[in-house]
Every structure is written in structure tokens, then in C-alpha cells.
Amino acid sequence: MSDFDYDLFVIGGGSGGVRAARVAAGEYGVRVALAEEDRYGGTCVIRGCVPKKLMVFASGYRDTFEDARQYGWDLNDGPFDWHIFSGKMRAELDRLEGVYRNLLDGSGVDKFDARATLKDAHTVTLSTGEEKTAKHILIATGGRPVRPEMDNAELGIVSDDIFHLDKLPRSMLIVGGGYIACEFACILHGLGVDVTMYYRGGQILNGFDDEARGLIAEQMRARGISMHSGASVLEMEEREGGIWVKSTMGQDKIFDKVFFATGRRPNSDDMGLGDIGIELGRNGAIQVNEYSQTGVPSVYAIGDVTDRVNLTPVAIREGMAFVKTVFGGEPTPVDHEIIASAVFTQPEMGTVGMSEEEAMAQEPIEVYATSFKAMQTAFAGRDDRVMMKLVVSKENRTVLGCHIVAPQAGEMIQLAGIAVKMGATKEQFDQTCAVHPTMAEELVTMRKPVRTS
Structure with a gap:
């Protein structure tokens, strides 16, 4: 018998962590535990890709109905009912979380619904007060949206909050010009919200092909989204009727909601990583080599917490490469080249x-x-x-x-x-x-x- 409680302890129940845990346990037969402090499924399933794509589908019917009339269908538009949609969306997320839990149970993974931190290179401390030891530890804690550092920033919501709105606002200011800002601008506009965007750069979707992002910006404006380049928020405060915002353009306006889409940060804070010699890079990203191994040989990290390529399928591939490397005897570097x-x-x-x-x-x-x-x-x-x-x-x-x-x-x-x-x-x-x-x-x-x- 090993001197450790487990061969592998995974911290984080998102797509990457769950895949690594269940494959290590189910296909390689090693003893695996996983700790998740929030909901199983992580950013993608609970507060990212899946609910967002459902909202994309919902918002697209506005154009579909109009097009259908042009094709000869006799249709009358009814108002969009956020309560019906959001109730079904949350039920679907509950179902998917159950799927993730069942996958772990079916593979024989021990689950701990608790926050986990590192005591040393082989010991995990849980928020329940328990301590567990493992030969290998895999950190897959993902990332989170961040608000800008300014007074009253807490008045604004972030992407995690958008799925829990009690009702849709009449107007919303979206601060940011990246893909999250642009996606939700289109979604909310399609659902009937009056959307304004402030972004600091000269164009949206920085880093993407110029011609492509230019066409998207042109068509977003044509749809009626108010877009302001070179703009950011100077001041904001709660007032009767909503949130008052003063911008760098010299304008001030009251919006029902302000949505900050101004970046994300790896979930590496307060985990004891620096105390045991794990190096953190820019923005708190865990530094790893091509095999996702940290400077502490028994500790690995995958997914958004490493801030390499922050996409769900990449996290899953990193998890699979980790399992092959550590338990399959096949050193497998992660291929981050040419990802669609x-x-x-x-x-x-x-x-x-x-x-x-x-x-x-x-x-x-x-x-x-x-x-x-x-x-x-x-x-x-x-x-x-x-x-x-x-x-x-x-x-x-x-x-x-x-x-x-x-x-x-x-x-x-x-x-x-x-x-x-x-x-x-x-x-x-x-x-x-x-x-x-x-x-x-x-x-x-x-x-x-x-x-x-």
C-alpha cells in the first residue's frame, strides 16, 4: 500500500479536472479524489459556454421570425419571456451538473464538496478541516471575471451574474471590447435590451483578424448596438432610475445595468501555492512546463488557471495529456498550435x-x-x-x-x-x-x- 491517501488529488471540478480525474480512475485504475468548492462543471457548463450558447440561440429567434415572414409565414411576434427561458436554462445546468457528478461516481472518484488548499507538495487541506495526502496533485481551478479597480465598481455585474438576473434590464452598458463583451452585446440586443458598448481600443475583438472584426463591428452597429471606441468609465454611482455613468468621452448617462467584461484572472489566490514554491506569473497564472508540471514536481496545473489558451477543449486535452504523462508512462506535451x-x-x-x-x-x-x-x-x-x-x-x-x-x-x-x-x-x-x-x-x-x- 502507498503511504498516500490517493494517487491523485484534483482541485477543481470543471471540464479539465473532471476529465483528468475520471480517466485516471476509470482507465488507469488509480485512487483519485476531487474537491470542488462551488458547482461541478466549472465555468463552461455552469457560467460560461453552455448557458451563453443557450442565450445565443434564444436571441437569434428575433431575426428568424422576421425572416420567416419574408419567406411567407404568417407570424406574430410575442414578447420574449425571460422567466420561462431562464428557468429552463437553470434546469438544464442542474441536469448537466448531475451528469458531471455521475461521471465521477461511475469512475470511482471520491468527491469532496469543499475548498482545497495546499499544505505541502503532497498534502491538501479542505475547508471541512480534513487533510488528504496524494502522490500527485492537479490544480484545475479555472478563472473568474474581474471588475476594474475604481470606486463603486461593485455596482456593475460580471459575466457570472448575467445568468442569474431576475429580469432583463431595459438598458445596459457593456464595458469592454473582447469576445465576451461582444457576444453578450449581441445576445442582449437580440433579447430586446438597449445595449451600449464602451471599449478602450480603436476596434473590438483585439487580436483577431482585422478584416473579420471590422465586418462584425459594422454589422453590430447596423443592428442598433451603440458602440464607442476609445471610451471607458470615469465615475459611476447608484441613482434613482439606475446607475449613473460618466465616461472619458465627457458624456454621462443612466443605465439600468452596467456589465464589466474587462478581463479574467486565474483562480490561484489564497491556495498556499507560493508557500510551497510554486511560481505564479502575470495575473496570477500558475507557471508550468510543456507537461503542465509546476516547479514542485508532484504538483501539476491545467486549464485557465495556467492562462495559456483559455478554451474548454484545450483544458480537456491538457487533462488527458497529464494523465498519459503521469499514469500512462507516455510523456505527452500539450499541443497549443493551430487551435480553431x-x-x-x-x-x-x-x-x-x-x-x-x-x-x-x-x-x-x-x-x-x-x-x-x-x-x-x-x-x-x-x-x-x-x-x-x-x-x-x-x-x-x-x-x-x-x-x-x-x-x-x-x-x-x-x-x-x-x-x-x-x-x-x-x-x-x-x-x-x-x-x-x-x-x-x-x-x-x-x-x-x-x-x-
């Missing part, structure tokens, strides 16, 4: 590989791009445009990046991501016969570059 992702704005953006700007800074390129009105929405009389773009290496013809702005762009980029990850060339895209009539056929029919560098 989607931004669920309206319209959606799907992206994989380099932006045009990134690729241009690296080597000579050709850019193949097209923008057009999609058949479905054009017939309904909408002016929405879609964009398809391939960034290609001049030297070896490899497709370095693919960017799509269109309805269902997330579904399209998943498949395009396979080809880009494999290193497909532009000519191999061209050799693929088009599926007609679809929007995505443009990815294999663009013959001449629109730009070269």
Missing part, C-alpha cells in the same frame, strides 16, 4: 491559424477573400454580409489561416480547422469540389488573391 475557435456574435466568427496581420509579419503571403450577401438572408431583405478568407504562404502554399464571418461560422471552422491543422495547401483546398449552394463553398472556389505582401 469561434466567437458567438451575430454574425458569428470562426477562426483558425494566423490572422492576415500575424502572417504578414512572419513571411510573404497571399490573401484570398470574398464578402457577399448570403442567399437565405438576402432573400429575406437583410443587408447582412458574410466573409470567407484564406491566408496563404507564398513560399510553400500552406494555408496559414482561415477566417469566416457568417451564420454558423463555428460549425464551418471546426471542419476547416482539420485541413489547416494538417497543413493543407491552397491547391488542395482548390482540388476539393464545392458543395452547392452553400456559403462555405467559397472556401474552395476563390481562384485569385485579393492582396499579396
Whole structure:
């Protein structure tokens, strides 16, 4: 028998931690425990991807009803009922949390509904007062949204709060220009909220392809979202009628709600990490090597708490690589290159590989791009445009990046991501016969570059 209570103790019951725990216990037969202080499922299932995507679906019906009338359907719009939707959404999250708990039970993982901190390299202290020892400890505590440091910042909500609103506000100021800010601006506008955005940069979605984010901004404005670049909040206070906000633009206005989408921070605080020699980097991120191992050999970390690539599927892959490395005898580094992702704005953006700007800074390129009105929405009389773009290496013809702005762009980029990850060339895209009539056929029919560098 081992001198330890467990072979593995996982701190954090999100997607990455649960996957690592149940695979280690179920497939490798090791003794595993997991501690979660809040709800099982983590950011993605409880306060992120899943409820957000349900809200994306709900908000999209506003356009669907209008389009349906243009296609000959006799429909009358009713008001959106937040209470009906939010009740069903919370019931679905409860169901999914139950699934996560059952997966752990089915794999034989011991669960502790408690906060866990590290006493030493092999000892975990629980908020219940218990102490457990483990040969290996895996930290998978994720991240959390943060408010800016300013007076009365607590008057504003963050993304965790949006799913628990008693009612939808009539007006909302969203502070920030990243993907969370933009997604919720589109969601809330689609549900009937009067949305204003303040963001400090010159354009939304910093870090994404310039042409793609420019088209999204243009269409968000066309939908009626009030967007203000180079703007931030100077002062805010509670007043009759809502929250009074004074901006750097010199304007002041009262909003029902203020929503801060101004960044996230790894959940590494007050865990005793520094006391046992674990190094924390920028923003509190746990520093790890390519095998997700910290400077303390028995302690590993995966997911958003490491602030590498903060996406749920990446955390799951990191968890799987950890299990193979530690319990499978297969040292498995995590591959963080060429990861496809989607931004669920309206319209959606799907992206994989380099932006045009990134690729241009690296080597000579050709850019193949097209923008057009999609058949479905054009017939309904909408002016929405879609964009398809391939960034290609001049030297070896490899497709370095693919960017799509269109309805269902997330579904399209998943498949395009396979080809880009494999290193497909532009000519191999061209050799693929088009599926007609679809929007995505443009990815294999663009013959001449629109730009070269």
C-alpha cells in the first residue's frame, strides 16, 4: 500500500479536472479524489459556454421570425419571456451538473464538496478541516471575471451574474471590447435590451483578424448596438432610475445595468501555492512546463488557471495529456498550435491559424477573400454580409489561416480547422469540389488573391 491517501488529488471540478480525474480512475485504475468548492462543471457548463450558447440561440429567434415572414409565414411576434427561458436554462445546468457528478461516481472518484488548499507538495487541506495526502496533485481551478479597480465598481455585474438576473434590464452598458463583451452585446440586443458598448481600443475583438472584426463591428452597429471606441468609465454611482455613468468621452448617462467584461484572472489566490514554491506569473497564472508540471514536481496545473489558451477543449486535452504523462508512462506535451475557435456574435466568427496581420509579419503571403450577401438572408431583405478568407504562404502554399464571418461560422471552422491543422495547401483546398449552394463553398472556389505582401 502507498503511504498516500490517493494517487491523485484534483482541485477543481470543471471540464479539465473532471476529465483528468475520471480517466485516471476509470482507465488507469488509480485512487483519485476531487474537491470542488462551488458547482461541478466549472465555468463552461455552469457560467460560461453552455448557458451563453443557450442565450445565443434564444436571441437569434428575433431575426428568424422576421425572416420567416419574408419567406411567407404568417407570424406574430410575442414578447420574449425571460422567466420561462431562464428557468429552463437553470434546469438544464442542474441536469448537466448531475451528469458531471455521475461521471465521477461511475469512475470511482471520491468527491469532496469543499475548498482545497495546499499544505505541502503532497498534502491538501479542505475547508471541512480534513487533510488528504496524494502522490500527485492537479490544480484545475479555472478563472473568474474581474471588475476594474475604481470606486463603486461593485455596482456593475460580471459575466457570472448575467445568468442569474431576475429580469432583463431595459438598458445596459457593456464595458469592454473582447469576445465576451461582444457576444453578450449581441445576445442582449437580440433579447430586446438597449445595449451600449464602451471599449478602450480603436476596434473590438483585439487580436483577431482585422478584416473579420471590422465586418462584425459594422454589422453590430447596423443592428442598433451603440458602440464607442476609445471610451471607458470615469465615475459611476447608484441613482434613482439606475446607475449613473460618466465616461472619458465627457458624456454621462443612466443605465439600468452596467456589465464589466474587462478581463479574467486565474483562480490561484489564497491556495498556499507560493508557500510551497510554486511560481505564479502575470495575473496570477500558475507557471508550468510543456507537461503542465509546476516547479514542485508532484504538483501539476491545467486549464485557465495556467492562462495559456483559455478554451474548454484545450483544458480537456491538457487533462488527458497529464494523465498519459503521469499514469500512462507516455510523456505527452500539450499541443497549443493551430487551435480553431469561434466567437458567438451575430454574425458569428470562426477562426483558425494566423490572422492576415500575424502572417504578414512572419513571411510573404497571399490573401484570398470574398464578402457577399448570403442567399437565405438576402432573400429575406437583410443587408447582412458574410466573409470567407484564406491566408496563404507564398513560399510553400500552406494555408496559414482561415477566417469566416457568417451564420454558423463555428460549425464551418471546426471542419476547416482539420485541413489547416494538417497543413493543407491552397491547391488542395482548390482540388476539393464545392458543395452547392452553400456559403462555405467559397472556401474552395476563390481562384485569385485579393492582396499579396
